[in-house]
Amino acid sequence: MTCIGLGKIILLGEHAVVYGFPALAAALDRGVTMAAVPTPAGGSLRLDIPAWSLKILASDDHPVSRALLAITDSLGVGRPTVTLVGDAQIPHSAGLGSSAALAVAVSRAMLSHAKRKLDAKEIAAAASASEALMHGRASGVDVALAQAGGIGVYRKATGLRSFASAPLRVLVGPSGAPRTTSAMVDKVADATSASPDDKRLRALGALTDTGTNALLAKDLAGLGASMNKAHEILAGLGVSTDQLDSLCDAARSTGAHGAKLTGAGGGGAVIAIAPRERENAILTEWKNAGVTGFVATVGGGA
Numbered sequence: 076m077t078c079i080g081l082g083k084i085i086l087l088g089e090h091a092v093v094y095g096f097p098a099l100a101a102a103l104d105r106g107v108t109m110a111a112v113p114t115p116a117g118g119s120l121r122l123d124i125p126a127w128s129l130k131i132l133a134s135d136d137h138p139v140s141r142a143l144l145a146i147t148d149s150l151g152v153g154r155p156t157v158t159l160v161g162d163a164q165i166p167h168s169a170g171l172g173s174s175a176a177l178a179v180a181v182s183r184a185m186l187s188h189a190k191r192k193l194d195a196k197e198i199a200a201a202a203s204a205s206e207a208l209m210h211g212r213a214s215g216v217d218v219a220l221a222q223a224g225g226i227g228v229y230r231k232a233t234g235l236r237s238f239a240s241a242p243l244r245v246l247v248g249p250s251g252a253p254r255t256t257s258a259m260v261d262k263v264a265d266a267t268s269a270s271p272d273d274k275r276l277r278a279l280g281a282l283t284d285t286g287t288n289a290l291l292a293k294d295l296a297g298l299g300a301s302m303n304k305a306h307e308i309l310a311g312l313g314v315s316t317d318q319l320d321s322l323c324d325a326a327r328s329t330g331a332h333g334a335k336l337t338g339a340g341g342g343g344a345v346i347a348i349a350p351r352e353r354e355n356a357i358l359t360e361w362k363n364a365g366v367t368g369f370v371a372t373v374g375g376g377a
């Protein structure tokens with residue numbers, strides 16, 4: 076059986092979500108797919124994702140091997156002689172939740188191979204163990220979206236509250252500059268003394284509330300304005316780059332309602348919301364800057 080973990084975008088609230096504030100996030104319609112197939116030659120548990128040029132043994136000294144073992148240990152499935160064969164429709168290290176998508180897909184594939192029920196709590200625990208190794212202080216937002224799909228407001232204390240919304244078209248621009256989430260999370264911890272009383276973290280949390288209300292009222296200009304303010308605050312915390320700033324500026328000056336970095340920053344991706352007739356012009360501006368963007372439709376169900 077082929078199993079999936081979805082990629083995600085954070086519309087508002089990244090970094091602040093680590094300190095208990097809400098984040099507005101949505102799953103992409105793509106991610107990582109995975110199937111566990113017997114390895115005829117025998118040997119160690121393996122993982123092979125040609126789309127990411129990733130081929131490892133569980134016994135390798137490699138971060139993904141350690142993550143894989145954290146998952147199998149958490150699930151209690153041992154180390155069967157199988158190859159986890161995967162495909163990825165999102166880039167890795169791009170701020171689109173690839174590691175959580177991978178962890179959820181692997182967890183589901185391992186349970187399926189063991190002929191166990193795909194229990195959501197067990198999958199969440201296993202994927203979170205993997206994320207803790209990959210990212211340190213992860214809030215859990217990426218795992219929640221990789222598993223549940225849809226759109227919602229996530230808080231560490233209460234998890235994901237999904238809601239129905241009109242489908243939302245989001246322009247996504249993977250900058251091509253890789254970064255590590257944990258380094259960016261550490262940077263924000265230094266900038267804010269890791270204090271939930273920091274006024275920039277509080278402001279990011281408040282923008283999640285304002286932007287979510289705007290989205291629910293179909294006020295895309297209002298959502299875009301919250302996104303622009305959030306980008307400014309994130310840049311002030313040191314997690315933007317000249318490239319991300321200029322991709323956001325290009326989107327805004329080409330008619331976007333709003334644009335911001337998404338995910339941890341320091342590279343990774345930007346997102347923009349724009350009137351339908353401006354989308355192609357924005358994608359062309361990004362292309363001229365060397366970034367191949369795409370339109371993701373998120374939310375729906377209303």
Ligand code: MEV
Pocket residue numbers: 085088089090091092093170172210212213214215216217256260338339
């Ligand atoms: C990463 O997608 C989002 C961060 O807020 C980290 C986290 O919440 O785990 C930067």
